[in-house]
Amino acid sequence: MNTNLTVAIVGVGLIGGSLALEFKHRLGIKKVYGIDKDPQNLRKALELGLVDEAVSLDRGVRDSDLIVLSVPVDALPQLALEVLDMVDNQVVIDVGSTKVTLIKAIKNHPRRKRFVATHPMAGTEYSGPKAAMIGLFTGKKVLVVDAQDTDRDALSFVKEIYRAIGMNISYIDSDSHDLHAAYVSHISHISSFVLALTVLDKEQDENNILDMAGGGFRSTVRLANSAASMWTPIFLQNRDNMLDVLDAYIDNMLAFRQAIASGNKKDLNILIHRANMIYEILNITQPNILTTKTLSHEWKE
Amino acid sequence: MNTNLTVAIVGVGLIGGSLALEFKHRLGIKKVYGIDKDPQNLRKALELGLVDEAVSLDRGVRDSDLIVLSVPVDALPQLALEVLDMVDNQVVIDVGSTKVTLIKAIKNHPRRKRFVATHPMAGTEYSGPKAAMIGLFTGKKVLVVDAQDTDRDALSFVKEIYRAIGMNISYIDSDSHDLHAAYVSHISHISSFVLALTVLDKEQDENNILDMAGGGFRSTVRLANSAASMWTPIFLQNRDNMLDVLDAYIDNMLAFRQAIASGNKKDLNILIHRANMIYEILNITQPNILTTKTLSHEWKE
Numbered sequence: 001m002n003t004n005l006t007v008a009i010v011g012v013g014l015i016g017g018s019l020a021l022e023f024k025h026r027l028g029i030k031k032v033y034g035i036d037k038d039p040q041n042l043r044k045a046l047e048l049g050l051v052d053e054a055v056s057l058d059r060g061v062r063d064s065d066l067i068v069l070s071v072p073v074d075a076l077p078q079l080a081l082e083v084l085d086m087v088d089n090q091v092v093i094d095v096g097s098t099k100v101t102l103i104k105a106i107k108n109h110p111r112r113k114r115f116v117a118t119h120p121m122a123g124t125e126y127s128g129p130k131a132a133m134i135g136l137f138t139g140k141k142v143l144v145v146d147a148q149d150t151d152r153d154a155l156s157f158v159k160e161i162y163r164a165i166g167m168n169i170s171y172i173d174s175d176s177h178d179l180h181a182a183y184v185s186h187i188s189h190i191s192s193f194v195l196a197l198t199v200l201d202k203e204q205d206e207n208n209i210l211d212m213a214g215g216g217f218r219s220t221v222r223l224a225n226s227a228a229s230m231w232t233p234i235f236l237q238n239r240d241n242m243l244d245v246l247d248a249y250i251d252n253m254l255a256f257r258q259a260i261a262s263g264n265k266k267d268l269n270i271l272i273h274r275a276n277m278i279y280e281i282l283n284i285t286q287p288n289i290l291t292t293k294t295l296s297h298e299w300k301e
Numbered sequence: 302m303n304t305n306l307t308v309a310i311v312g313v314g315l316i317g318g319s320l321a322l323e324f325k326h327r328l329g330i331k332k333v334y335g336i337d338k339d340p341q342n343l344r345k346a347l348e349l350g351l352v353d354e355a356v357s358l359d360r361g362v363r364d365s366d367l368i369v370l371s372v373p374v375d376a377l378p379q380l381a382l383e384v385l386d387m388v389d390n391q392v393v394i395d396v397g398s399t400k401v402t403l404i405k406a407i408k409n410h411p412r413r414k415r416f417v418a419t420h421p422m423a424g425t426e427y428s429g430p431k432a433a434m435i436g437l438f439t440g441k442k443v444l445v446v447d448a449q450d451t452d453r454d455a456l457s458f459v460k461e462i463y464r465a466i467g468m469n470i471s472y473i474d475s476d477s478h479d480l481h482a483a484y485v486s487h488i489s490h491i492s493s494f495v496l497a498l499t500v501l502d503k504e505q506d507e508n509n510i511l512d513m514a515g516g517g518f519r520s521t522v523r524l525a526n527s528a529a530s531m532w533t534p535i536f537l538q539n540r541d542n543m544l545d546v547l548d549a550y551i552d553n554m555l556a557f558r559q560a561i562a563s564g565n566k567k568d569l570n571i572l573i574h575r576a577n578m579i580y581e582i583l584n585i586t587q588p589n590i591l592t593t594k595t596l597s598h599e600w601k602e
Binding site for chain 1: 422423424425426441442444471473477481482484485486488489490491492493494495496497498499500501502503504507509510511512513514515516517518519520521522523524525526527528529532533536537540543544545546547548549550551553554555556557558561562564566569570572573574575576577578579580582583
């Protein structure tokens with residue numbers, strides 16, 4: 001691809017910063033501007049070498065071929081409108097976790113078709129420029145939302161960029177996106193937050209947590225470090241879908257509670273066997289276990 | 302340590318099989334017997350080289366220095382009594398996830414002091430002999446429960462074995478063990494099972510799950526593959542503690558639901574910030590991020 005490009009990243013946190021790294025170091029894109037309303041974030045992004053230069057929003061939009069909006073979803077609609085107001089033929093993308101509110105906001109903008117709504121399904125439980133990392137997107141899925149509402153050249157360009165950083169593209173409409181994001185991704189975060197809160201409520205002595213915290217607990221509670229500044233706006237913007245999936249979650253939790261309270265072994269087995277089926281769908285297969293043949297070598301060394 | 306020993310593993314699944322691997326291949330223990338009421342499991346364990354020989358329970362107990370009981374917790378009390386009946390000066394340990402019922406069952410046995418109740422805080426979401434792996438216990442915690450009720454030589458021997466396979470030992474009484482196991486480990490499993498059930502309920506089309514299932518979902522739902530044969534007995538044996546922690550979990554989930562339903566940004570932020578505190582306790586620090594200095598080299602190659 002043509003790498004003689006300038007890209008502006010608005011919001012140099014985990015996702016914006018990681019994209020900047022990919023653009024500069026994997027794709028060799030000529031110039032990556034950083035824009036952030038938090039001067040500390042911006043300074044850190046420069047210091048870490050995530051971006052080449054800190055610029056104003058005006059200059060970033062005017063001088064770039066691609067503008068990436070990677071800010072919390074409550075700030076996105078207003079920012080998207082502001083950026084589209086300044087856009088001529090550039091391409092603008094967002095990387096937010098909810099789409100309905102954003103797309104409704106820009107619906108009637110004369111430059112709507114320069115905007116491509118995208119959701120890279122990649123992240124970690126850390127946030128800010130320090131959390132940026134290369135390779136975050138490799139082999140992951142990116143959802144392109146309401147693709148029919150964008151100019152063909154803009155769409156092609158964005159697809160080329162995402163493919164170049166190793167992502168697989170799927171297409172979805174904004175209503176379905178927000179629904180399924182709630183049902184799979186957003187509820188996982190709530191489940192992890194609630195686990196953390198519960199353990200913190202019940203355990204006054206940290207040592208008891210440390211004694212009992214095996215790999216299973218750590219894995220399940222991993223997302224509980226996720227940032228409120230990112231997730232509170234997601235939950236609120238996706239309110240109706242969240243309530244829907246929360247009620248289903250609570251019903252299933254009550255089914256477990258009821259089976260345990262009544263000592264119903266059969267019901268518990270059924271619930272667990274049904275839960276096990278998620279592994280078939282995710283196509284997770286048991287990792288190859290080292291056999292003693294390979295082991296004897298290893299341990300003899 | 303003296304490796305001229307014979308060990309019998311009763312139940313050659315994930316934990317029993319992994320201990321067998323450590324004993325044979327890391328510690329160089331002379332002979333490891335496998336015992337399992339499921340002939341398929343036993344055949345598999347032999348085939349994988351987890352154990353040297355399949356024997357009857359009688360012979361295993363009679364001819365071994367150490368007998369490891371690694372069976373589901375509902376089978377443990379009866380098995381422990383049966384084994385203690387045959388024991389002379391051997392040492393018997395269990396590796397179960399609940400202790401109160403077991404320890405109550407063997408309390409008045411004349412050979413009680415040859416029994417050391419232990420709980421290695423290690424496992425994976427897989428089960429059976431195929432899931433056995435070396436290194437499972439390295440650097441992990443093992444809890445020794447009601448240590449005061451065992452003979453000193455038996456305790457020393459068991460501590461030596463666990464240290465030799467790289468585990469760190471903590472001590473706890475059986476009531477506290479079951480309470481804190483429920484509060485941290487067992488609730489994590491329920492939380493993961495319920496997440497899986499909820500996603501399966503809401504998503505009829507697997508593709509929607511696959512599109513939205515990022516690393517976060519996979520991590521949170523990981524334990525949902527855990528085996529009903531192991532976990533149903535744990536939940537039922539630890540019933541009162543489970544109900545206690547389940548109610549706390551449901552209360553916290555309802556707090557999230559209420560904050561989202563009423564659009565209460567402040568409450569949501571408070572809940573998430575409180576949940577974030579689990580990371581300080583677990584002392585999880587952000588991994589070192591590759592900076593562009595190291596990256597430029599990497600990507601130039």
